[in-house]
Amino acid sequence: MDQIILQILNGLDKGSAYALIALGLTLIFGTLGVVNFAHGALFMLGAFCAVTLNRILSLSHTVIDETKKDFLGNPLKVEVPYVQGWFGESTGQAIIDWSVPLAILFTIPVMIAIGVIMERGLIKHFYKRPHADQILVTFGLAIVLQEIVKYYFGANQIPMNAPQAFFGSFDFGAMIGMEPGAIIYPYWRIIYFCFAAVLVGGVLAFLQFTTFGMVVRAGMADRETVGLLGINIDRRFTIMFGIAAAVAGLAGVMYTPINPPNYHMGMDFLVISFVVVVVGGMGSLPGAILAGLLLGILESFASMRQIIELLPGINQVVIYLAAIVILLTRPRGLMGRKGVMED
């Protein structure tokens, strides 16, 4: 039982990352009709916003420590961050320690700007072009963004830490009345799940309850009619692209303490997030979220030892197998609308 709850937690956690990326992809597809292969790259850029902020906060001057030696036997140069000089050692340390949450504030404007520039500068010229062209140009863009990041940050993973306060894990099982030690779960993963839930809720509420959101939803359903009504849907779509980029970026920022980021992390998520979007049903926001969580949970259960022993290799293929079964039984995914991307 505790194993099952544990894997459901894991699945929700994993699934929330899938859902966040798929949500952004669906927003872009639903509003703009564009298949964006660069969406994974936006996720990656978000993560590197956190890395950049951390680097900025840790900008240092060097102090020579005569008591220690470096690898060549010379006196060791110790890096002392400026923030420690300005705010005192403990406050400075705390600021660096909290760089990941702080990066949220930094990432939102940066990612919205990147999204808007991307849409105005490139994507908008591809609205009327075939999906194949959109795939190629956004794939090219993804490679370019990825290589630029690699050029500055290297190919290796870069460790990012959650604030010390959230480091480690807590006894989730004891909290819900099970015996102590049955379910130990890391703080940060719970925070990630809650963060994802808030973000998803926020985006959905924004679309549901604001006039802006209503126009965008109407545009998703029938772009031409809304355009005929004299509403400047294009400008709203640009903003939507910015929001989708910010959602992907924030997903990336918060993901950094879970897995150290590298330039390739977007590509790793790209295929799976497309599977999630399609399984959820092209253009359906609730579908993307549902599919993300569902596939996350399935993946977690398939990785259980007892199940791998029964079906070797199931953990390698479960997501794809599920996608095939769902698409064959539900032609347009879980919650897809008719006629979207069927030709």
Place this chain on the structure above:
Amino acid sequence: MSKLDLTRRGVIKSGAVAGAGLALPTIFTASSAAAYVNEPTGSTVTLGFNVPQTGPYADEGADELRAYMLAVEHLNGEGDGGMLNTFSSKALKGNGILGKKVEYVTGDTQTKPDAARASARSMIEKDGAVMITGGSSSGVAVAVQALCQEAGIIFMAGLTHSNDTTGKDKKANGFRHFFNSYMSGAALAPILADRYGKDRKAYHLTADYNWGYTTEEAVRTSTEAMGWETVAAVKTPLAQTDFSSYVAPVLNSGADVLVLNHYGGNMVNSLTSAVQFGLRAAQANGKNFEIVVPLYSRLMAKGAGKNVAGIFGSTNWHWSLENVAGARYAGTNAFVKSFGEKYGFPPSQAAHTTYCQTLLYADACERAGTFNPCGVGQALEGFEFDGLGNGPTLYRAEDHQCFKDVLVVKGNENPTSDFDLLEIVDVTPAAAVTYDASIFGGELGSCNPGA
């Protein structure tokens, strides 16, 4: 980079070709007059450095490439000579190899067997490379080694740790300096038993591919021989990025040690997850829970950051070896000095092994008096040497595997810099990790000069 480093290959080579240009068309290279493939006829010899330049191992590849360029410098008599000064064989004189200036071409393996072979073939067919070296995974090493065997070229493996490279997939034209899974297991087991006790229950997470299998087997066999029990071994997909669902059940499985048979990004991510789930701080069966990483590299340690603190593993070499373990490992400091002065940071074990491989190849050519793969192979087989940073080492004739001491390291609790993430715990002597050459099967075949 200053202009003095340049090898003016274009100029020199065109001179050489102008002379050969008038020769009659050679019909079917396979039966041509040359004694072996790509026999260097001019005043230079070309080596092929085939390393990952794109993909997740690009940084490791970049470090290998730095070491290769340093080795070329030293072979050509430039720079401070590095380990040439400490190498026990004195055949190399700093005037290139057999009097020919050393030049090189580079390629990108992409850490894919196909791409690596394409790159190696282009070096052989287009650039006339007489030796191929490099790589950062066993899949690539095994694939390129087989290609070199077919083409009649010597292959000096780079970073490859699977038993298969010099076991079931060994080839007469291929040589490995790096250690392997078996040695990792054999070196780690006694030290783990010593530190953590003989009554331990291990849980293995194993990357689901060839290297993972051999490593799991090696560590299992040698730890079980010490009295450990293996509770479970779970295979994880190579493409996995989030290991939470594999790590989460470990704590309640009855195990008190987690062995991560992972490398590269897999290892960084699984270790990060394991620490997140509190395994480092946990108690199981009344003991402290422990994590073991059979194969460590500095770049991985860097990726995992402070999560590596206190975690045991093995490694082929480390830049602090001579300072910590003494003059037996002479050469280490010489290499660290010349590498560090040129690039500003200490070399990784990948850099070390590729530098050694280049020197060993060059030295074998000198001693054999030829670039002919059969001659070079003979010179390397059974070669005993010292002064390349690993202490006395044997290139065993039966499987072309080097036997030397293996380092057991652990993550530094208080690192002073990015390069100080690992500290040496102990060194297991070569005798303790030597095995019978026949246990992994495979056949060397006979050397192939390609002509």
Place this chain on the structure above:
Amino acid sequence: MGILDVKDVGKRFGGLQALGDVNLSVQENTCHAIIGPNGAGKSTLLNCLIGKLIPDTGSVMFDGQSVLGRNPYEINQMGISRVFQTPEIFGDLSVLENMMIPIFAKRDGSFKLDAVSGFLSHRDVMEQAEEMLVDMNMADKRHMHAASMSRGDKRRLEIGMCLSQTPRLLLLDEPTAGMARADTNNTIDLLKQIKEERDITIAIIEHDMHVVFSLADRITVLAQGTPLVEDTPENIKGNPKVKEAYLGETQ
């Protein structure tokens, strides 16, 4: 017994009774029109005839064989060709290629793996296609990109494609919907000509009375999913029930 017999056909969509007990018989070599106000069930009925929808009750017999449960391509192979409301042609192909496809379908059946023979070895098909283009007055457009033609020409091409299969029944779904008056008149003339020159049965679903009265031999008026009356055009014109159904719509 007509060539097409619809018996007691009913179809529900959820709570909506789209068709209820439709009975209708199309006689060979006549032009039978089905008219009715919007929402009367004309399209649903048509879709039941060509296999796109399967009715809940009743039967649809074509030449003594049931069409129910058959795929659209099978129904076509039985001899029913359909003209759509908006012209459905192969926009990316040339006009001549458009015309060849139905002829291949007629000659070779629903599938033939003929992957290596060039068109030149199918001279018969080429000739028939060329002839039909001449008949349709489109010979000069044979190499045009079909999508770049006017709507009227597309309609003409589509009708030609259907005729080239020499179907026994031609189904027309509002063939002049959305057309300019001139195009409409051209289409009416074309259909009249076809009716006179060829042994063909036509079933037409139409909104435009002008079209209906120019072509039809018999008319069925559909209202709220059931046939109101079936009669000759002359009688329909004066029928008060029909007027009521249409006026009811305009209220």
Place this chain on the structure above:
Amino acid sequence: MLGLNKKDTSLLVAVALLVALAPIILNPFPEGSALAQFNAGYPDLMQRFVIFGIFAVGFNILFGLTGYLSFGHAAFLGAGSYAGVWMLKLLTINVIPAILISTVVAGLFSILIGYISLRRSGIYFSILTLAFAQMSFALAASVLTPITGGETGLQTALDDPRILDGANTTGNIPAPSLFGMEMSDSLQVNVAGWLWTFNVGYYLAGVILLIAFYVAIRIFRSPFGLMLRAIKSNQQRLTYTGLNTRPYMLACFVISGMYAGLAGGLMVAMDPLAGAERMQWTASGEVVLMTILGGIGTLIGPVLGAGLIKYFENIFSKINSNLLHEWFAFLPDGLEDFVVAIIYPFIGKGWHLTLGLMFMAVIIFLPGGLVELGQKIARKMSGKSDDKQTKSTE
């Protein structure tokens, strides 16, 4: 000629000439000159041009004609490769059975995947093919290791049975050959500084490319090809015209899969190794990119696209800073370092960046791919400016 019209005949002849003379055309720079780095006329790369050309031509039969975008086509290439290596291991080192079996196995595999995937269209079809290919990749690299050699790949070995060949006494694994001619055998001709390599394997692959290309032309021009284009244009109309699209699609999918298998068989015939990553989605993506870059739905486009991508992969990745310094050595020191510093991020380890930029440039400025570029140039040259010309399928 050969049942083709004049235009197609001249296209085929042109391709035949290009294939025959590639060793000369692709080596425009004399051996040893600074620009020799850009020569592509060595056996491995020429073989790759031709083999990926076959793969892309086959993919284009599916994608270009019917518009069905398969994102898992590499699975057939991989399945063909494995079958080919097994033939080389079990039956004979002669490449003919390997190539045949590769094609057949890929065909069978594509019947299975196609039958299921073709139940859906549009992106749902793409994701189904992607899912099957990723499953094949993941299983081949892990649990199927005994059959596939796992991540290391399947190779020939000394102790393979090779029942049709005699006992092997050389102590070396025999190289794939065609009735005694090894694929790696080459005739090298050295003319006034130019080095031309005429390689057996390349010409075998080249002849097969010509056959494959010829068959593709015939398919494009056949009634079957017409039906496929009709499917892309208006599937509903086709159904109501009495044609059953399912068998057409399946046949097309299988033909396309067999082309991929043929390419896979040739790959192992040239170089007897089949690696799992050949089936990965990136490999499937690569053939999509080749086709779009070259020109979707055109005959020659995919071949050009394949050539371009493979050229980038193999030539640009090998340029290093050392070479750059050599090329710009004529500049004053400071300027030289500056120029090298600017170019360096785009070559060697940065070749992916150049590739990404090229994708974007081609698709932004040349929506019809390289073929459109060729048509534009041809139109400029002949001075004509007939924009209305219908899109032809050469």
